[in-house]
Amino acid sequence: MTAEELFPEVPPVLVVVCCDCTTLTSAPIAVRWIPRTSGPGVTLYACPSCAPKLGAAATPGDVIRTQPSWRSAAT
Numbered sequence: 217m218t219a220e221e222l223f224p225e226v227p228p229v230l231v232v233v234c235c236d237c238t239t240l241t242s243a244p245i246a247v248r249w250i251p252r253t254s255g256p257g258v259t260l261y262a263c264p265s266c267a268p269k270l271g272a273a274a275t276p277g278d279v280i281r282t283q284p285s286w287r288s289a290a291t
């Protein structure tokens with residue numbers, strides 16, 4: 217058994233402050249994204265217990281998809 221097997225590399229864990237209850241959470245859920253004119257936007261995170269009551273808004277990681285039938289019906 218090698219040292220690498222005993223101590224494998226662990227990916228970094230994202231720990232952030234919940235935007236609602238201000239507690240630290242290691243299971244953040246992106247609930248808001250605030251655009252800024254002077255740089256990249258800011259993502260607000262919530263803990264798993266606060267996220268359902270805040271709801272989810274669109275973030276830059278979201279992809280808007282259209283159904284092929286919608287496009288053909290519009291033309």
Ligand SMILES: [Zn+2]
Binds near residue numbers: 262
């Ligand atoms: Zn919270």
